[in-house]
Amino acid sequence: EIQMTQSPSTLSASVGDRVTITCRASQSISSWLAWYQQKPGKAPKVLIYKASSLQSGVPSRFSGSGSGTEFTLTISSLQPDDFATYYCQQYDSFLFTFGQGTKLEIK
């Protein structure tokens, strides 16, 4: 079973900052990695799929990169609406696994 490890668990930043969240897989998952944003009391929303493809309707300040076991989500210039919890999700052999989440807080 593939494990996903996100870092950091919490990230404090300011509006306008560039931030990066990392996700590491316990074994290679090629590019089968997605990123989600979740706000309190709401269902998650997919931001990035196949490691680097931007989901329709998602602002271009969000970007993803990586392959194999190391992946990153970057927000180029934080907006007030971006303060939320972010999860990575891998897919392997019809099974999904999420990372433990990164809470992005206002500094």
Add this chain to the structure above:
Amino acid sequence: QLQLQESGPGLVKPSETLSLTCTVSGGSISSRSYYWGWIRQPPGKGLEWIGSIYYSGSTYYNPSLKSRVTISVDTSKSQFSLKLSSVTAADTAVYYCASQEYSFAILDYWGQGTPVTVSS
């Protein structure tokens, strides 16, 4: 655009079976492009994928829950269902249903989530 809605009891007693249903609208549950999945989130914690089903009935389960989980589909009602047996307090969570897009392996449309508490 797909819409999903969970329904079921909000309170389940320990050792009993949790049963939830997800109704799909705005698209066909028999679409070849989608699996249909269940995900849960304990209070204050992260997301856990429970399992998924294809319209044909093929199922895939989280290995850690596999012995207690059954997911079924009723295409005539555009519904799929979750049963989780022998529940304990650790199964208390918000349960989400979602569409699991086949080509890109993402959960792209989600229900609003339904809270389930396991307590006597």
